[in-house]
Amino acid sequence: MEIVENSARNRSWAALAGLAPLLVFSNGLSIGLVLGVTFLVAHSAAAAVALLLPVRLGRSYTFFFSVLAAAVTVSMAASVVRLLDPFLFETAYRSMFLVTLTIPVLGASVMPVSMEEREHAIEDLVRGLGFALAIMSLGAVREFLSSGIISVNSRAPSSSLLPFAAQPAGAFIIIGLVAAGFRAIMRAAKRSEP
Amino acid sequence: MNKTKFDPTILIVIGSAVVMIALAGFTSAYAARKSSHYLSQIVDGAMQAPVRKSAWTTLRDGRILGRAVPGKGLAAYVVVARRTGKEYRAIASVDADGSVKKVYPLVSDSDSAFMRRLGVLFDRISQGRAGTDLSPLDSAIEPLIVDMLETITSLERARMEVLDGDR
Numbered sequence: 408m409e410i411v412e413n414s415a416r417n418r419s420w421a422a423l424a425g426l427a428p429l430l431v432f433s434n435g436l437s438i439g440l441v442l443g444v445t446f447l448v449a450h451s452a453a454a455a456v457a458l459l460l461p462v463r464l465g466r467s468y469t470f471f472f473s474v475l476a477a478a479v480t481v482s483m484a485a486s487v488v489r490l491l492d493p494f495l496f497e498t499a500y501r502s503m504f505l506v507t508l509t510i511p512v513l514g515a516s517v518m519p520v521s522m523e524e525r526e527h528a529i530e531d532l533v534r535g536l537g538f539a540l541a542i543m544s545l546g547a548v549r550e551f552l553s554s555g556i557i558s559v560n561s562r563a564p565s566s567s568l569l570p571f572a573a574q575p576a577g578a579f580i581i582i583g584l585v586a587a588g589f590r591a592i593m594r595a596a597k598r599s600e601p
Numbered sequence: 602m603n604k605t606k607f608d609p610t611i612l613i614v615i616g617s618a619v620v621m622i623a624l625a626g627f628t629s630a631y632a633a634r635k636s637s638h639y640l641s642q643i644v645d646g647a648m649q650a651p652v653r654k655s656a657w658t659t660l661r662d663g664r665i666l667g668r669a670v671p672g673k674g675l676a677a678y679v680v681v682a683r684r685t686g687k688e689y690r691a692i693a694s695v696d697a698d699g700s701v702k703k704v705y706p707l708v709s710d711s712d713s714a715f716m717r718r719l720g721v722l723f724d725r726i727s728q729g730r731a732g733t734d735l736s737p738l739d740s741a742i743e744p745l746i747v748d749m750l751e752t753i754t755s756l757e758r759a760r761m762e763v764l765d766g767d768r
Contacts, residue, residue, distance in 0.1 A: 461610055468611070475618055486632035493636040494690065497666060497681065510673040573687075 418514075421590070423586070426538055427512020430545050431578040432502035435558050441499045443539040445484040449506045450535035453477040454515040457589015458528045466518050473516035478507045511538055549573055549581065633659075644669035644677050647692050647705045664745070664753050667762070675702060675706065676760070678753050680723070687713040689720055693727060697761055699754035701727035714738065722746055 416498035419424040429446060456476040460469045487502050489496040506512060515535065519525045551557050571577045637657040645653045655669035655677070666679040676696045682689045692721035704724045720740045725732050726746050 460614065463608070464610060464614070468614075472614055473617060476621070477727040479618075479621045479625045483628055489632040489636050493639055494681070494688075496636070497661075498683065498688070593680070 417481065421572045422511045422534075422538070423582075424516065425514075426541070427579075427582065428505055429502065429509060429542050430582055431575045432499075432505075433546035433549070434553070434573045435550040436543075436547045437495060438499050438502075439543045439550075441488055441495065442502060443520050443543035444548070445481055445488075445503050446506050446509070446512070446542055447523055448484055449477040450512050450515050450538070452480040453512050453533065454476050454531050457516050457518050457558035458525065460518070462518070462520075468522075469518040472519075474507065474513065477512050481507050482558065490509065496544055511535065545578070545581065549578065552581075553577075606643070635652075640667060640679065641669045643707070644664060644679065644692055645671075647707060648677060648694065654743050660756060663754060664749050665752050665756060668756065670760075676757060678756070679707075680749055680753075682716075682749070684713070684715055687716050689716045691720070691723060693753060697755060699756075699757035699761075701750060701753065709743070715742070718742055723749070726750065 429442050433442050446459055453473045454477055457469055457473040460472060464472075481503060485496065485500055488499065488503070511534070515531055547557050549572045552569045553574075554570075555568040569577070572581065609684040628652045637659070641657040644657075646656055653669075653671035653674055657667055659667040659671050661667070662707065664680055666681045668676055668678050669692075670676045675696060677692050677694045679725045680689075680691045680693060688708060692705040692707060693701045694703050694705070696702050704727055706720055706724070715738060718736050719742050722731075722742050723746050726743070726748055
């Protein structure tokens with residue numbers, strides 16, 4: 408039981424580490440929203456294709472087509488962003504195309520083999536939603552810390568609180584603090600169990 | 602003798618993948634065309650010359666996003682400088698030898714002292730004007746502006762050389 412728990416925990420930490428590039432790029436609400444939504448559609452597309460393709464196609468083909476589906480959805484998401492705001496697209500397009508190669512999306516592209524894995528596929532989709540929310544909220548938190556305000560309007564008046572938070576090093580420090588806080592809460596919850 | 606059965610599933614999957622890639626390509630081309638139209642309109646609007654009807658070219662060379670060239674008149678370059686989530690955007694109209702004639706600021710994050718100063722210095726240095734006010738940020742910003750101006754000049758000269766070659 409403990410081995411299963413440890414394995415699940417390690418997978419979550421590996422996924423979080425794989426998500427680090429997106430968390431670092433997400434230094435504001437608008438870019439966080441773009442990256443979060445792009446991640447959600449790419450992750451969902453990869454997981455859905457991996458689940459829906461017939462098993463007889465084999466693991467390699469399934470993985471290839473799932474990653475391809477993720478890349479195509481990222482391209483479409485980028486086109487939508489470009490239509491809505493060309494300047495935002497110019498800011499975000501490099502990090503958007505990175506989404507396809509993140510560990511959670513590649514993990515979702517692996518074909519579920521056993522019946523049990525297929526039954527748990529919905530959990531994978533929910534996990535993707537959680538990761539997307541993490542990317543968006545980190546963007547909002549970093550924008551608040553760096554400029555003292557959260558706004559999609561860049562011309563809104565504000566005052567700098569902690570400009571360091573908008574830089575990549577600031578992202579790593581915030582991720583570390585959040586991870587440490589989360590771990591402390593989990594430990595405290597475990598200790599309080601009868 | 603073993604006879605391997607042909608599985609049509611792979612063909613269906615490949616066909617679907619090709620359709621999706623083609624759709625993504627079409628969407629991307631459409632978005633690029635719309636984006637070019639939007640950016641040339643922004644330039645023409647900021648220069649208060651809707652009759653310019655500029656043609657947009659995306660360059661993405663350093664801090665130079667692209668160029669809007671009208672049928673008749675001065676070419677204009679869109680400059681986008683980013684730093685820690687803050688952004689400064691401006692349009693620089695240039696003459697035939699690539700020197701900046703006028704700067705039209707588009708957006709500047711006013712809460713960032715760096716971006717405020719960048720806007721002031723970009724306007725001042727590009728016009729060759731001297732200013733009396735000094736800031737500790739100037740030594741960090743001036744090389745960026747010199748780099749932007751040199752890039753604009755080299756891009757415009759390269760464009761003019763191509764035009765001269767075509768004539």
